[in-house]
Amino acid sequence: MLRGLMIDRLALMEQVAAYKWNSKLPIDDPVREENVLKATMARARSAGLDQETARRFIVSQMEAAKSVQRYYFAKWQDQGATHVTGASDLVTELRPRIGALSARLIAAMAEGGSQLEECSAVTVLRPVPPALSDVPRAWNIAVDGVLGEHGGCP
Numbered sequence: 001m002l003r004g005l006m007i008d009r010l011a012l013m014e015q016v017a018a019y020k021w022n023s024k025l026p027i028d029d030p031v032r033e034e035n036v037l038k039a040t041m042a043r044a045r046s047a048g049l050d051q052e053t054a055r056r057f058i059v060s061q062m063e064a065a066k067s068v069q070r071y072y073f074a075k076w077q078d079q080g081a082t083h084v085t086g087a088s089d090l091v092t093e094l095r096p097r098i099g100a101l102s103a104r105l106i107a108a109m110a111e112g113g114s115q116l117e118e119c120s121a122v123t124v125l126r127p128v129p130p131a132l133s134d135v136p137r138a139w140n141i142a143v144d145g146v147l148g149e150h151g152g153c154p
């Protein structure tokens, strides 16, 4: 559940990158990030999820999201691409979908929280999903935000 939602959120980032590439927008949007963070903290509070856990989690999902976008920007730069086809609108389509996934992610974190304390969570979450095989480092960033305290697991 948690893994699937994390994959779904990151899988949208190629389209986010395409929209920004075509519109010549920067990858980083600190105002949007602040809004995502605030919404997440409010949701975490009502779901009974620890604030620090929620913050660390969403900050790493956003870092991972930007890492995916940087991968595609570099690729299109190398290819000399001026316009990438198939990009949905960022504001009316992509961000509402990202927002819905972020809400479900916080619910999943709140529900599965105690399981994440176990070392088996590492085994389940760590493998790079096939859909994200081009961006393994981004996946690792996303997973580190969930499993940061598991340094001692085998």
Ligand SMILES: C=C(O[C@@H]1C=C(C(=O)O)C=C[C@H]1O)C(=O)O
Residues within 6 Å of the ligand: 016, 027, 028, 029, 030, 032, 033, 036, 061, 062, 063, 065, 066, 095, 098
């Ligand atoms: C996904 C986006 O790109 C970046 C990543 C964000 C996120 O993961 O929520 C938010 C803002 C941007 O810094 C976006 O602009 O919406």
